[in-house]
Amino acid sequence: MAEALMRRVFDRLSAPYLGPLCRTGQVLGALFFIASLTPSLVPRGYVAQGLLSGVCFALGYLLGVALAGLWHRLMLPELGKGRLQRLLRWLPWVSLLACVLTAWWVRPWQDSVRAVMGLPPMDEGFSLRLLAIALLVFGVLLLVGRAFAWVARRVGALSRRVMPAPVARLLGIVVAAVLFFNIANGVLLRGALHAADASFRRADALIPPEATAPTRPGSTGGPGSLVAWEQMGRTGRDFVRNGPDAAQIAAFTGKPALQPIRVYAGLPSASTTRARARLALRELQRQGGFERANLVVITPTGTGWVDPAAADSLEYLLHGDVASVAVQYSYLSSPLSLLVEPEYGEETSRLLFAEVYAYWRTLPVETRPRLFVHGLSLGAMNSERSVNLFDMIDTPIDGALWSGPPFATRTWRQTTNQRNPGSPEWLPVFRDSRSVRFMNQQGTPVPADAPWGRMRVVYLQYASDPITFFTPYDAWRQPDWMAKPRAPDVSKEVRWYPLVSMLQLALDMLLADRTPMGYGHVFAPAHYVVGWQAVLGRDDWSDGDTRRLQDLLDPLRRQEIERRRNPSGG
Secondary structure, three states, rough: OOHHHHHHHHHHOOOOOOOOOOOHHHHHHHHHHHOOOOOOOOOOOOHHHHHHHHHHHHHHHHHHHHHHHHHHHHHOOOOOOOOHHHHHHHHHHHHHHHHHHHHHHHHHHHHHHHHHHHOOOOOOOOHHHHHHHHHHHHHHHHHHHHHHHHHHHHHHHHHHOOOHHHHHHHHHHHHHHHHHHHHHHHHHHHHHHHHHHHHHHHHHHHOOOOOOOOOOOOOOOOOOOOOOOHHHHHHHHHHHOOOOHHHHHHHHOOOOOOOEEEEEOOHHHOOOHHHHHHHHHHHHHHHHHHHHOOEEEEOOOOOOOOOOOHHHHHHHOOOOOEEEEEEEEOOOHHHHHHHHOOOHHHHHHHHHHHHHHHHHHOOOOOOOOOOEEEEEEEHHHHHHHHHHHHHOOOOOOEEEEEEEEOOHHHHHHHHHHHOOOOOOOOOOOOOOOOOOEEEEEEEOOOOOOOOOOOOEEEEEEOOHHHHHHHHHHHEEEEEEOHHOOOOOOOOOOOOOOOOOOOOOHHHHHHHHHHOOOOEOOOOOOHHHHHHHHHHHOOEEEHHHHHHHHHHHHHHHHHHHHHHHHOOOOO
């Protein structure tokens, strides 16, 4: 009796989750799975590939279930009769076998991307591990999907007592969608974001024993500074503490050099965004930033990080005669910050630029510094939005270097879409190139002697950077950067597949900063040097000296990348 009761309870509880798989779903899921194994912009390890392939199989399966349900609802005849029907029953198994075989042969596809970036081939265990992860992911998503269907059916069955059946079915789907959305967004996602924010906040406040405050009175966080060392955040302390000093610059160039000025205000330094911007301005004034020949307003990435490759190369090129100022606006990484608080970074960048620009305009034209703006990744997008051309049409800034602009960057998107006919999306030429130019690893397609206008804007971008070249439209149309001629840092094996390619590039965005230097979203000092030279209009560096500077900074950048990726490696 008890055993029979337990069996009935088990059958009742497991009913939503057990049952045969949809054959149409298996076939479409297999096609999506195979497409997901093809290469995209950046290399994927077995964990990332397994997650992607599991999700793609689940999406294909869901589409197949929907199509099969629609076919049945329209009361269309079953495909095939007799022998053809028996053959069709074997099609799902053939599709699954094709998945296994394709996964076993996937390494050459991934190795084509790795070869472009100079990485070694994948190991032999790659295929087996990705299959195991993909199976696990699909299993979890299948259970979630069947739980959703069970809730929708139960609500629909109860509702049929008081309303027509079609309305009851629709109500069941709506109730299940609202329930699952609130669980995913209100519980899982919000909890994960709170945990991430708390984790990043603790990491930002941590001060290692070797990170001592500057002793030089002119430094941010040092004696007399308006910004306390403890309130600058980890990335701000790194920005201020590191970088070349006057002696190092002079020893390299053989010419007199000034001590570069670096100002940074962290999130804890003031209670509001406007207060932090004004605090940064006062600290910049205190250090004599407006007495330098060059001034750069930097918008950091989501975590507040300023790329040392950009700052160091600029300070060498200008012999230290430059002041840089930045304000932190988030603890989260750029993708999370863009998801959770996209307007906050724009507000911080806009207010900081407005404070600096307003004071800069009051200075005599003959003696005030040249004014530039810079940003990387999310910082590039927010920096671009902070510069309103209509507000400064009579007194424009001198230039901008924006590296790795995200796909949602407005002006970048407009100039790219309006590029001259015949120029590729991954390295456009915009009109007469007097105001805006694009650069990559090979430089710019614009001739070196082409004239510039009053303000110089340079976008430094890599074709292998998915943060720049992802768009949601990739789900239903092939992106222009896949057309020929293809960029040298993009594998020739990359192909477009509906929906799957968009998912591949979305995952690539999370992996873009794990590529070797000079690919993906990791910008090389050598390319910053050339980009800054274009923005600054400096011709006092010979080709030989420029190459020496690139050879100096690139190895240092590689060491810094290794420290960031392996913080426990010493």
